[in-house]
């Protein structure tokens with residue numbers, strides 16, 4: 001099931017995104033006592049840094065994973081964890097602490113980081129039979145249609161068994177990354193794309209109107225839903 005919401009401004013996209021997060025967090029905390037959420041990098045960092053301080057939730061029950069991460073030191077500007085630390089945690093506006101972030105191992109190559117990260121995830125989902133079911137995955141969409149570090153035409157699109165895969169030839173720098181794979185994305189309860197800006201409009205059209213088989217279009221959780229929250233620039237080709 002795919003829901004598409006087009007709003008006037010980027011600020012409204014951020015508000016809607018955070019409203020959806022708040023509702024899912026509080027529902028999952030009430031039922032399971034924990035909220036397992038995946039963050040992506042890129043433009044989402046500033047969206048969450050702006051919006052999350054305004055939501056009402058018990059942040060102490062959140063467990064935060066990375067939908068993908070760049071294999072770089074945490075203090076490198078390309079580190080997604082480093083960006084959240086700097087822009088979200090260091091602001092002191094949300095009561096999350098570093099221990100709630102499930103991060104990749106430092107100082108190792110992508111293949112070792114991927115194995116280690118998958119083991120860390122497994123420890124958070126004890127007894128998982130098949131793949132972990134995340135409550136919510138916040139995804140980005142690059143102008144080429146990639147999501148996580150799953151790029152158009154890359155063999156990783158066909159990964160069927162690993163939850164987390166290394167990639168060392170990412171066409172977008174930096175080349176070395178780890179990423180959730182489609183088996184994980186497509187078992188989440190909810191995947192949310194929040195996208196703003198006219199530079200994304202053509203790709204939004206190709207994915208949501210033309211239904212081209214690009215990576216972001218392959219996010220189709222078997223028992224969950226996908227929500228696209230767009231501003232009017234990104235959603236200019238979407239008919240009301």
Ligand SMILES: O=C1O[C@H](COP(=O)(O)O)[C@@H](O)[C@H](O)[C@H]1O
Nearest residue numbers: 040041042043139140141142148
């Ligand atoms: O490289 C990446 O790009 C995507 C999209 O980023 P955006 O800035 O175009 O929103 C992001 O979702 C992913 O986490 C990141 O590693």
